Amino acid sequence: MKTNSRIEKLLGQGAFVVTSECGPPRGADPEVIRRKGELLRGVVDAVNVTDNQTSVVRMSSLSAAVILKGMGLEPVLQMVCRDRNRIALQSDLLGAGALGISNVLCLSGDHQKFGDHPQAKNVYDIDSIQLIQTVCRMRDEGKFLGGEEIKGKPALFVGAAANPFADPFEIRAARLGKKVKAGCEFVQTQCIYNIERFRRWMEMVRERGLHERCAILAGVTPFKTAGMANYMKKNVPGMDVPDEMISRMKGVPKEKQAEEGIRICVETIAELREIPGVRGIHLMAIEWEDRVAEIVKAAGLLPRPE
Template identity: 45%
Template sequence: MNPAVDVEDFSIVPPGHTSRGRLERVLRRGDFAVTAELNPPDSADPDRVFEQAEPFEGWVDGINATDGPGANCHMSSAGICALLTRVGYAPVMQITCRDRNRIAIQGDVLGAAAMGVSNILCLTGDGVQAGDQPGAKPVFDLDCMSLLETIRIMRDEGRFLSGRRITEAPKLFLGAAINPFAPPFEFRPLRLKKKIEAGAQFVQSQYCFDVPMMKAYMSRIVDMGLDEKCFILVGVGPLASAKAARWIMANVPGIHIPDAVIARLEGAKNQKREGRRICAEIIREVRQIKGVAGVHLMAYRQEELVAQIVEESGVLAGRKPWKKEPQPGDQALIEAAAEKARILRKAVTQDKEGKS
């Protein structure tokens, strides 16, 4: 496929899509997608958000805005997404069930969609005990599964959970999380099946440091035919040092780092550089696994490395994700893309006329 600058028509939902967003288009046309996680600021200054998003520009197809990660208080995901959409970024809004009940969440979904959010990732969220305010009331009115179903009902049936009508249904691409690296392992693929039934169209996984384990999981997913119903993005990230890796293993449940990876970091002269290399290698390896549709980069406090890692891994194969200002040499590509957008718009109008 030709490298295309992303200047399509985003005011319409293309046929076969459920959102207007860029991420869904990238995945549906079969490109290997890259998403990254934004470190939410502890600040009311919008520029902090834009600074955080800047290093991802031109390298990722979606930016995840976390919702109180680790049960720690930060700027809300809805706020971050509202800022990002102003500029033109494609945010993936994360919603957890920890802090808000079904009334608040459904309201947030409408608000976010109105602000131009096209992608929502449905999570249960960490327990309040994990964060900086363990005395908070854990809400958990919904869980990730019923959250998925709730938003799917809002989108597809145009009504709230109560049955009340929504005048303009939100156009959304729904995601969920998977963790193939935590027990009970036999249950994990079945749980993904459940999530797909509930409405998941894409999933982002927990950090993958153990590629053989991911392969084993994916072979079951492919056997069950789930990779055809859902886009699977593998979570990856650079380890800053062997010490950091050990700390993660001891303190963060659900992340599995093989001893070989830690030993390799330990033996390296420059551990940070080695961590980056390992990450790029893992990306290249998971790219080869059947059923994997993309990667999700979580480079916590090393966001500046994302561009380098993506380039080193070569997974974009010359494709250039959206950036604020296209380079002068991109003019021809812009025109080609605009032409494509015109054709697409025509197809949609014809499709609509055909229906009515």
């Protein structure tokens, strides 16, 4: 074991891992994080803490991760390259190590155009693949990007995101290959609604043997309403929502759509578990943390291993 990460440990034991997500609040109230964390306790193995997701200013992911850590949960610190240069990123990686964070997820980050500060200057000094390299270099070689030696290496289990549905499709597995080559140890995928396309992507991943070097956690997000399904299809770039899903959601009365969304999610998880190379689930219940336990239970994934 390179780190104290619970994900690393469970994957090593061959367990089917379940992770979820917790978006920090748009304010300084730690109770919001604690409430969300409480809902996920004992239900998932680790909790991603998003980093100013969709470019909206929120409590910093490191602070929120520390709050969760203090509650005994296992945070996955998300880090985007949009807002910090290599100096700030490495500094925060050291901080994360010092504060006992064991997992980091390296992302490019949404463009600031989508957020609440579209006027901002973006950074993108390095990209997500280079951030993976940076973390690995700091952890394994004990060196900063600049070449200086680190006293006290941060022990971080390194993850990234993968979007099997973005274009160009033919390079999607190759791009994961670059992440794996950079040192990525687990990936969480974009929400999967088009299982057929995901299967094709997984075939490409297996052809390259990437699933053996990097744990693939398949991403799922339950629809709350038919409107949400429609919105995701039309407005979220790189999201593939088949029409059948939307008609299935529309086919039930409004007050029952949430239940239908959860049912679809549970069915999807069951199908994903059967796909060779899928090592776990990443359940992104966006502002719907109170339903995570129910979904994980219905998927037959409770209790979680110690």
